[in-house]
Amino acid sequence: MLLYMLARGCGAQTIVEFGTSFGISTLHLAAALRDNGGGRLITSEFEPSKVARARNHLAAGGLSDLVKIREGDALQTLSVDLPETIDLLLLDGAKGLYPEILSQVESHLRPSAFIVADNANHSPDYLARVRSPGKGYLSMPLDDDVELSIRVC
Template identity: 45%
Template sequence: MPNSLTHAPVPALLERLFDAAARYPDLWPADRPFTTAPPQERADTLDQVSMPISARGGDLLYTLVRATRPATVVEFGTSYGVSTIYLAAGVTDNGSGHVFSTELSSTKVAAARANLAEAGLDRAVTILRGDARQTLAAVPGQVDFLLLDGWKDLCLPVLRQLEPRLAPGALVIADDTGLVSMAPYLAYVRDPAHGYATVDFPVEDGMELSCRTW
């Protein structure tokens, strides 16, 4: 199968989305502690801010999906669908698999669905609106590939919730691991007692690639 990332309309769409993301300022109120705000408040306040994965990180996701051929891909944190496009391109070009993504912001859900439709990749994706700790319970069967790119303080709880459904050898990818708020997550997956073989991958703000060994 060809590489969808190199064929119209995907390259132009991604370029436009990355450019738009770079032009949005930080809209979070300076006097409001971010980490103590409820997840829904964060999502509603920042619903115009894309916060996408890096282009190189997206290329890595696509490559890993093509290589591992997962039947079920789960994404925590859709935003405007940039990372979802890379995942969807991977399963589409594999000729099998489906992406289940979840997002709190209704604005972002609508935008992501429109972007995926423009890319011609919407049939490969189901976007679940709501809190991942509830919505991901609706994903059927085992999980072969997991991307954690939502609120950083929720990455570990979402992983722990999905752990019983991770297939042996499942890949778990966490983005922005250079942030201090990802320290509890990194401590968990790097502890051999929890059943992961893991490596830090130097992409932008850091990515952690972990393989479920149980």
């Protein structure tokens, strides 16, 4: 529900997700895009079996048209053909890659874009970056090891 609320609240039109898994968070984000009048969600997942399940969930939810699942290593799949501006970034994949994924998409994050990092406590380098003054973010931990940040450049 948090993801849906954030995406709706900021009027998100473009969302990037690292770590599709079975597509549950993807469904919430895509539903927010639909309710915002449309948009585009680019998501990346390494495991083919999870991609198949996510596609099935999106089809069952009638949201496939809003989502592009990129299968493979996110360091490659999220390094090309990104939207000019990103309204919301969800980090929910391999925790050690959070700093690199953020670096890849950072130039596309619009001012006041939300960044949600699940289990961020397992990525101390990521936390150091988004919590450091002067790095362009305001950040705070939420329950369940979620870090919520906003781009303030």
